[in-house]
Amino acid sequence: MTGETLLSVQGLTKQFQTRNGTVKAVDGVSFDVKRGTIVGLVGESGSGKTTAGRCTLRLVEPNDGRIVFDGVDLRTLSEREMRAYRSRLQIIFQDPYSSLNPRLRVDQIIGEALDIHRPVRGSARRDRIAELLHRVGLNPDAARRYPHEFSGGQRQRIGIARALAVEPDFIVADEPVSALDVSVQAQVLNLIQDLQQDFGLTMLFIAHDLSVVEYLCDEVVVMYLGRVMERGPSREIYAMPRHPYTQALLSAAPLPDPAADRRRIVLKGDIPSPLDPPSGCVFRTRCRYAVEACAEIVPPLEDVGSNHHVACIRHGDPEVISQGLTL
Amino acid sequence: MTELPDDTVLRVSDLRTHFELGSRVAKSVDGVSFDVRRGETLAVVGESGSGKSVTSLSIMRLLSSPGRIVGGNILYRTSQGQVIDIATLPERKMRAVRGRELAMIFQEPMTSLNPLYTVGDQIVEMIRLHEPLSTADARRRARRMLELVEIPAADRRLDEYPHQMSGGMRQRVMIALALSCNPNLLIADEPTTALDVTIQAQILDLLRRLQREIGMSILFITHNLGVVAEIAHDVVVMYTGRVVEKSPVASLFAHQKHPYTRGLLACIPNASRDRGGAGERLRLNPIPGNVPPVTALPPGCSFAPRCSYRIPQCDEAPPLMAAGPSHLSRCWRHEAL
Numbered sequence: 205m206t207g208e209t210l211l212s213v214q215g216l217t218k219q220f221q222t223r224n225g226t227v228k229a230v231d232g233v234s235f236d237v238k239r240g241t242i243v244g245l246v247g248e249s250g251s252g253k254t255t256a257g258r259c260t261l262r263l264v265e266p267n268d269g270r271i272v273f274d275g276v277d278l279r280t281l282s283e284r285e286m287r288a289y290r291s292r293l294q295i296i297f298q299d300p301y302s303s304l305n306p307r308l309r310v311d312q313i314i315g316e317a318l319d320i321h322r323p324v325r326g327s328a329r330r331d332r333i334a335e336l337l338h339r340v341g342l343n344p345d346a347a348r349r350y351p352h353e354f355s356g357g358q359r360q361r362i363g364i365a366r367a368l369a370v371e372p373d374f375i376v377a378d379e380p381v382s383a384l385d386v387s388v389q390a391q392v393l394n395l396i397q398d399l400q401q402d403f404g405l406t407m408l409f410i411a412h413d414l415s416v417v418e419y420l421c422d423e424v425v426v427m428y429l430g431r432v433m434e435r436g437p438s439r440e441i442y443a444m445p446r447h448p449y450t451q452a453l454l455s456a457a458p459l460p461d462p463a464a465d466r467r468r469i470v471l472k473g474d475i476p477s478p479l480d481p482p483s484g485c486v487f488r489t490r491c492r493y494a495v496e497a498c499a500e501i502v503p504p505l506e507d508v509g510s511n512h513h514v515a516c517i518r519h520g521d522p523e524v525i526s527q528g529l530t531l
Numbered sequence: 532m533t534e535l536p537d538d539t540v541l542r543v544s545d546l547r548t549h550f551e552l553g554s555r556v557a558k559s560v561d562g563v564s565f566d567v568r569r570g571e572t573l574a575v576v577g578e579s580g581s582g583k584s585v586t587s588l589s590i591m592r593l594l595s596s597p598g599r600i601v602g603g604n605i606l607y608r609t610s611q612g613q614v615i616d617i618a619t620l621p622e623r624k625m626r627a628v629r630g631r632e633l634a635m636i637f638q639e640p641m642t643s644l645n646p647l648y649t650v651g652d653q654i655v656e657m658i659r660l661h662e663p664l665s666t667a668d669a670r671r672r673a674r675r676m677l678e679l680v681e682i683p684a685a686d687r688r689l690d691e692y693p694h695q696m697s698g699g700m701r702q703r704v705m706i707a708l709a710l711s712c713n714p715n716l717l718i719a720d721e722p723t724t725a726l727d728v729t730i731q732a733q734i735l736d737l738l739r740r741l742q743r744e745i746g747m748s749i750l751f752i753t754h755n756l757g758v759v760a761e762i763a764h765d766v767v768v769m770y771t772g773r774v775v776e777k778s779p780v781a782s783l784f785a786h787q788k789h790p791y792t793r794g795l796l797a798c799i800p801n802a803s804r805d806r807g808g809a810g811e812r813l814r815l816n817p818i819p820g821n822v823p824p825v826t827a828l829p830p831g832c833s834f835a836p837r838c839s840y841r842i843p844q845c846d847e848a849p850p851l852m853a854a855g856p857s858h859l860s861r862c863w864r865h866e867a868l
Contacts, residue, residue, distance in 0.1 A: 248727035249698070355821050385578040385754065390798035390817035397812060412727065419800035419812065439810055442802065456732035458757030460799055462780050470736055471729045473683075474697045 210239040210406045211260070211374060216269035218252075218259050227478045229255040230266070231430035234505070237374070237423075242400060242407040244421030244438065246414065246453075250475050252430040257376045257410045261293050262286060273374065291321035294367035298379035300359030304351040310337070311347035314366050321370040336365040340395060357388035361395065368399065378410045393420060414457045418442050423511075426450045429478060429486040432505060436512030445528045446514040449487045455531050467530050485516070493518050535606050535614050540716050540748045541567040541590070546603035546618070548582075548589045557825045559585040559598070561772040564851075565765075567716060570742065572749040574763035574780075576756060578795075580822045582772040583752045587718050590750070591635050592617060592625050607632070610715055631661040634709035638721040640701035644693040650677075650704045651689030654711050661712045676707040680737060699730035706737065713745070720752040735761055756796060760784060768792045771833040772825050774851060778858040788860035788868055790840045794818040832862070840864050 218230040230252045237243045247253045258264040260271055262278055271278040278289065297303035304313055311333050318324065324332055334344040340361040351359055360380060367375055377396070381389040393416065399405060411417050417424060418438055425435040426447065434447040445451045452469040459466065471490045476482055482489045488498040497517060505513040508520075518524050535542055548560035560582045567573045577583040588594050590605055605617035609632055620628070637643045645653055654673035658664055664672070670689070677685035680703040693701055702722060709717060719738070723731040739762065742749060751762055759766055759780065766783045768776040768791065776789040787793040797816045805813050820837045823829065829836050835845040844863045854860035862868070 248729060357821065385822070386756075386795060386798045387578060387818040388821065390800070390815040391819075393800065394815050394817060397814070414728070415800050415802070418802040419805050419815075438802075452729060456728040458728075458731070458735075458755065458761045460756040460760050460784065460796060462760040462784050464760075468732060468736075470732050474699055474730070475727075 208239050209236045210274060211237040211408075212270070212272040213256075213260060214270040214272070216256060216259055216266050216271065218255050218264060218266045222479070225479045228430050228481070229478065230259060233269070233425075233427070233430070233432050235423075235425045235432065235435055237406055237408060239406050240400075240404050241422040242409050242420055244417035244424045245408055245410045245427065246412060246417055246424060247427035248412060248453075248475060250429065250478060251427040253410050253427050254378055256427065257295075257378050257408060260408060261295060261376055263295065291370040292373045294370065294372040294375045296360075296363050296367050296375060296377045296380045298382055300356050300363055300383065301351075303363055304359055306351055308350075309347065310349055310351070310362055313351070313362065314347075314369050317366050317369040332369075336369055339368065339399070340365045341391075355388070357384050357392060360384065360392050364392075364395065364399070368403070371403075372405070374406045374408075376408045376410065379412070380409075381416065382411065382413065389416075396420070414454060426453065429475060429481050431486055432513075432515060433487060434512075434514050434516075435505070437510065440510060440512050445531065446508060446512070446519050446525065447487075447516050448491045448493050448518075448524060448527070451528050451531060452490075469527075493521070493524055535608050536566075538568050539566050540569050540608055541750070542604070542606040543586070543590065544604045544606070546586065546589060546605060547601045548585050548594065548598060549601050550598045552597065552826075555826050558828075559772050559825055560589060561825075562603070563767075563769070563772070563774055564603075565767045565774065565777060567748050567750055568764070569748055570746040571764040572738075572742065572751050572762050573765045573767065574751045574753060574759040575767045575769060576753055576759050576795075577769035578754055578822055580771065580825065581769040582825070583754075583769050584720055585772075586769070587635070587720050587750065587752050590617060591629060591633060591718060592620070592622070593629075593635075607716070610713075627661075630657060630714075631712045632714055633716050633718060634712070634714040635718040635720065636702070636705045636709050636722045638724050640698070640705040641693060643705060644701060644708075646693055649690050649692055650696075650708075654689075654704075654708050657708055658711050672711065673707075676711045677704070679710070679741070680704075680707045682707070697730075698726055699733060702726060702730075702734055703737070706734075706741075710741065710745075710747075714747065716748045716750065718750045718752070721754070722751075723758060724753070724755070731758070738762065756799065768795075771823060771828055773833065773861065774859075775834065775861045776854075776859065777851070778855070782855060782858050786855065786858075786868075788854035788858055788865040789834075789862045790838045790864075790868065791818070791834050793868065794837075840867065 214234045216230055216233040220227045233256050245253045259266040314333050337346050342361055381392050421438050424438045424441050426433045428449050433449045445454055452471050455469045484499040484501050485503050488494040503515045503517045505515045508514055544564045546560055546563045550557040575583045589600055600618050607617050608614050651673050655669040658669040674685050682688050682703050723734050763780045766780050767774050770791050776792045818837050831846040831848050835841050849861050849863045851859045851861050854865040
């Protein structure tokens with residue numbers, strides 16, 4: 205089954221009106237997710253990765269673009285029709301403290317999802333909840349307890365059990381391990397992989413931790429100021445990033461090895477205001493390779509082979525290419 | 532008691548900071564010792580509940596009730612060369628030390644800057660609190676400080692409020708504020724945790740440059756071993772209020788002599804180690820279980836219940852033992868590692 209495209213996002217755009225003007229949080233984002241794979245969506249604060257993830261599930265209504273899930277453009281569905289799809293599309297949130305209702309017991313939290321999409325009663329319902337808890341590594345007695353009685357890692361497991369309750373095909377995981385301590389993070393990453401393999405799940409994994417994404421994801425989409433800078437197979441992107449932003453981002457991640465010989469590219473300045481993004485390439489104001497043309501042309505995502513796409517007019521320049529090789 | 536080797540700025544010995552909650556006592560810091568050498572960076576690394584932040588707040592004497600230093604010394608050499616014990620210094624004298632001799636920066640600069648005053652006013656206030664300068668002179672120094680931390684258009688930025696700046700810019704302001712009275716020792720508590728990686732790289736670069744230029748010593752508190760590898764000369768690894776391993780940075784990353792440190796490094800995903808020949812994912816090796824609360828520590832070695840090297844002797848609490856040149860480990864089996 206792997207290989208077939210389950211989700212295809214095309215030209216996704218979301219604008220927010222603010223007092224000070226329009227913010228294009230997501231600006232023409234396109235990517236595909238093949239069935240049974242994990243695609244990483246990476247970027248720094250303000251890159252639009254979280255909004256893109258929510259638009260994909262229509263939790264935030266996009267202004268434009270197509271979201272083709274299993275052959276159907278989700279944007280053409282009415283609210284009512286969309287509801288039928290909700291059980292196939294789930295989300296896991298970053299903060300396991302604010303994403304669980306503190307007034308509900310764990311069995312109510314998981315049961316609520318079941319009641320809406322996969323209603324079962326009585327002992328079958330209890331068994332199903334116990335099975336889900338077992339599947340995410342929690343004791344069955346967790347069912348009668350409240351979220352505050354659990355640690356961050358355990359709460360994240362509850363959130364995962366809730367998402368799995370409705371047997372989804374596709375999960376958006378929005379920074380699911382960022383709030384956890386490293387030792388617990390590895391436990392949850394192992395769980396995510398097991399579930400992905402056992403249930404053949406397809407995932408969009410939103411993260412800022414580049415080593416987690418390199419390890420977990422089959423493909424990577426790199427965003428900056430609402431646009432995709434580069435996307436492709438993770439192995440290829442990590443071995444040889446072609447976009448100057450990806451190169452800088454990868455070189456900035458601290459490695460737990462003091463002997464590593466790093467050539468760090470330190471970017472100047474901050475991400476520009478999304479209210480007034482630079483013309484042409486949005487990254488040009490911080491790019492060491494920027495030329496005059498970068499201010500005029502919005503660089504299209506170009507295929508550089510093996511499904512690797514780069515949005516940079518200088519991507520073929522030997523200087524830029526060799527930079528990607530020296531990281 | 533008031534002796535300190537010449538190259539040492541701060542010596543924490545057997546520090547104990549406890550929180551008394553009714554009949555229960557949380558021994559958040561329980562016998563911690565380390566030295567910070569002049570012009571160097573000591574990183575204190577640990578997960579939530581390790582006591583790393585309480586250690587730094589104890590040194591600044593910023594503990595909130597019911598937290599209290601109940602034992603040990605914090606010897607500090609002032610810029611006049613006098614050695615004082617911060618652990619027992621009267622609060623009135625501490626006020627002259629805090630900010631001037633020892634300065635601190637925090638994880639979230641927004642909560643440590645006052646939102647109602649411009650950054651210029653806040654830096655000027657800090658300078659005038661410790662030094663007899665006119666407002667105009669203090670403002671000139673404030674501008675120089677912003678330039679030192681590479682804030683562009685420093686003159687204009689002085690009149691801005693914290694909310695008008697980005698997270699990276701605010702952390703630079705915090706550093707400028709901290710350094711404005713030329714402290715000997717900067718305590719940085721997770722200063723880059725809330726920042727994006729490209730901004731984190733800028734701030735680490737800045738701290739390294741400032742250390743080189745002004746020769747300040749840094750106590751760097753973090754949970755991120757990648758950041759430790761970048762910035763530290765020496766490393767202290769804490770777990771449940773105790774030091775479990777202490778070593779120069781190169782030696783720590785080359786040979787971990789405590790199973791906890793080894794486990795922490797094994798947990799960080801690393802594609803070249805954790806992916807097989809065909810690119811398939813191998814399982815990560817997490818440390819099982821959770822960090823126990825300091826109010827309910829197991830007897831003996833507090834890491835033993837999660838440790839794969841555990842032997843019966845671990846029921847007895849291990850002391851810090853020599854495990855190599857300048858390398859200490861609180862593990863009975865450090866030789867087997």
